[in-house]
Amino acid sequence: MKFNTKLIHGGISEDKETGAVSIPIYRSSTFHQHKLGAEPKWEYARTGNPTRQALETLIADIENGRSGFAFASGPAAIHAVFSLFSAGDHIIIGNDVYGGTFRLANKVLKRFGLEFTAVDTRDLDAVEGAIQKNTKAIYFETPTNPLLKITDIKAITDLAKKHDLKTIVDNTFATPYNQNPLDLGVDIVVHSATKYLGGHSDVVAGLAVTNNQQIAKDLAFLQNSIGSILGPDDSWLLMRGIKTLGIRMRVHHENAQSIFKYLTENNKVAKVYYPGNPNSTGYEIAKKQMRGFGAMISFELQPGLNAKKFVESLQLIDLAESLGGIESLIEVPAIMTHAAIPRDIRLKSGITDELIRLSVGVEDEADLLDDLKQAFAQI
Numbered sequence: 001m002k003f004n005t006k007l008i009h010g011g012i013s014e015d016k017e018t019g020a021v022s023i024p025i026y027r028s029s030t031f032h033q034h035k036l037g038a039e040p041k042w043e044y045a046r047t048g049n050p051t052r053q054a055l056e057t058l059i060a061d062i063e064n065g066r067s068g069f070a071f072a073s074g075p076a077a078i079h080a081v082f083s084l085f086s087a088g089d090h091i092i093i094g095n096d097v098y099g100g101t102f103r104l105a106n107k108v109l110k111r112f113g114l115e116f117t118a119v120d121t122r123d124l125d126a127v128e129g130a131i132q133k134n135t136k137a138i139y140f141e142t143p144t145n146p147l148l149k150i151t152d153i154k155a156i157t158d159l160a161k162k163h164d165l166k167t168i169v170d171n172t173f174a175t176p177y178n179q180n181p182l183d184l185g186v187d188i189v190v191h192s193a194t195k196y197l198g199g200h201s202d203v204v205a206g207l208a209v210t211n212n213q214q215i216a217k218d219l220a221f222l223q224n225s226i227g228s229i230l231g232p233d234d235s236w237l238l239m240r241g242i243k244t245l246g247i248r249m250r251v252h253h254e255n256a257q258s259i260f261k262y263l264t265e266n267n268k269v270a271k272v273y274y275p276g277n278p279n280s281t282g283y284e285i286a287k288k289q290m291r292g293f294g295a296m297i298s299f300e301l302q303p304g305l306n307a308k309k310f311v312e313s314l315q316l317i318d319l320a321e322s323l324g325g326i327e328s329l330i331e332v333p334a335i336m337t338h339a340a341i342p343r344d345i346r347l348k349s350g351i352t353d354e355l356i357r358l359s360v361g362v363e364d365e366a367d368l369l370d371d372l373k374q375a376f377a378q379i
């Protein structure tokens with residue numbers, strides 16, 4: 001089955017009981033047991049729920065994994081994955097990961113004895129140099145947020161295997177439509193399914209996928225023990241979103257390409273960050289490991305131009321956090337998503353006060369361009 005067909009017919013594509021083509025929402029918290037102690041397939045809904053399982057099978061299918069796990073949010077999934085490790089273990093983490101992941105690692109898990117070193121994972125020497133005796137895993141994102149930096153996934157998994165380390169990739173920005181890290185040797189993929197997978201800005205969810213049987217067993221244990229599962233209603237909504245990932249991504253890509261071109265040719269724009277930018281350092285790696293460049297674009301206005309006035313002048317493109325929805329969303333990381341990072345550290349990593357991040361939606365391209373043009377005319 002090819003990818004777009006898998007989105008629709010992959011996983012568990014019909015309800016065994018009734019033939020319903022849309023898997024029903026099973027709200028039951030418990031299941032009748034016909035024989036005492038017979039270990040029935042369904043017993044209690046934290047441990048397993050048929051609607052959630054349909055979603056978990058689907059995400060495993062589209063990430064080319066064996067086992068999928070659905071959680072109440074991105075950080076809930078990431079927390080369960082980090083819980084595979086124990087006090088005293090050391091994890092190398094990308095220095096540009098999602099702020100909430102950084103917070104979970106440094107403000108929560110460190111208190112439980114996990115150790116983290118933040119490294120620019122594009123720099124293989126730096127990654128290798130950070131490996132200690134107690135290092136167990138490398139965790140990173142590619143492309144990153146908001147500067148869309150690209151890490152060579154295969155190069156990292158080769159290095160990790162040499163040192164017997166596990167690798168974990170947050171694949172939220174690329175989506176399985178563009179990139180399948182498990183195929184490149186990664187052990188676990190995590191997602192904020194709130195973004196492109198859900199696709200409609202109407203559900204918060206997290207997913208984890210692996211093709212390693214032992215990790216799958218351990219994650220099932222942790223999902224049940226920690227208990228931060230995704231409920232059946234949200235599982236259903238997410239499956240419904242995933243079915244149209246392919247057709248959405250095609251339009252996301254088309255629109256992103258033309259907005260990228262428009263921004264590069266605009267003399268009010270100083271810099272454009274986009275994995276599909278042929279002049280960017282990550283371009284060749286992106287071309288090698290991604291089937292498409294995604295639809296996240298960050299750009300910097302020329303010095304002195306007012307980023308606040310620009311984003312507030314937009315009429316169609318929503319000024320809002322989050323990304324990956326059908327509607328175009330724009331934000332200023334320095335003031336919104338990345339405000340928690342101290343200014344000097346932020347500037348050092350390239351997130352200037354003028355930087356703007358755009359999640360290109362699936363509206364008509366002409367309307368998006370018109371909106372950008374009128375906002376540029378005001379600054």
Ligand SMILES: *Cc1c(COP(=O)(O)O)cnc(C)c1O
Pocket residue numbers: 072073074075098100101141145170172173191192193194195204205206
């Ligand atoms: C949004 C996001 C998360 C957090 O997940 P939620 O959906 O907000 O719970 C984690 N990683 C990345 C890359 C994200 O963009």
